Amino acid sequence: MKVEVGKIVNTHGVKGEIKIKSDSDFTETRFQPGEVVEIEREGKETLEFKIASYRMHKGLHMLTFEGINNINDIEYLKGETIVQERDHEEIELGEHEYFYSDIIGCTVFDDEDTPIGRVIEIFETGANDVWVVKGDKEYLIPYIADVVKDIDVEGRSIKITPMEGLLD
Template sequence: MPDDFIQIGTITGAHGIRGSVKVYSYAESPERFAVHGKVVLIDEAGGMRQDVITWAQAHKRIVRLTLEGVRTRGEAESLKGWGVFIARSELPALEPDTYYWKDLIGLAVVTTTGEHLGRVTQIIPTGANDIYVVETPPGHPSGEILIPAISSVVLDIDIEKGFMRVELPEGLI
């Protein structure tokens, strides 16, 4: 996936008979699915198409959309599983020390003593704070480490250099 796109959802199925789709939203705000907004749809094989939102209705994490190029239920059903992306340039500027998940996935994780713990492979949202799932290298005693995304544990993130520096609490590994 090119770095100039951010995934904001996944199409989970059709809605109604006129070609609307249901999207599971990853966006913090339903405004990412604004009418007249441009989206890029990408399937698992890398097939890509651009479209324009003509109607949107959000309900919790599900957003129902009508897309300009989708007219029938069959066309909508054929998009199940496709990712919904927007151009990175469409996103608001980030506040200091905040990051898009896409930028954190793949970062190397190192301790304050220089030990390489692995790479961030997934982020789990929780009510209090996110959890970074770190896949450890072969031969490490644990297959993965769950690191809380809190300032006392995650000391530094450098997107450009590709690493996250952490100080793990006792007993985390």
């Protein structure tokens, strides 16, 4: 199964380096040199690239691809989405760890089983992830033990106990 791992937001320099805004988990593994990513161009071809280099710069993931040495060879892909095979043998999930693709799309319920909305995005903040939940309003739910009580990946549901003011 392929999952979205990021979006090309711009190029950097003239040697074909690109800036990626990541939508993924485990980027340090997914973006390692030698890993393969695909760009599925809507209504057009699917392009496959092997990562030649990876670094972080100002909060963005910077990649170069093998065989791409010039901005003109990659600039036309600005705005495109990058996908990758989900399964990585080297990624072992610990207890209370999930792939972003398992969480995004889940319905979030409070402790009285009232639906709050669906997880539409995940932000990495350093201390913990923050889930963007879209319901009648947009809520920011921290992924911490005090708030998130149960995650049912198969049932696509998450139960939370909101802290005071979290859903106001």
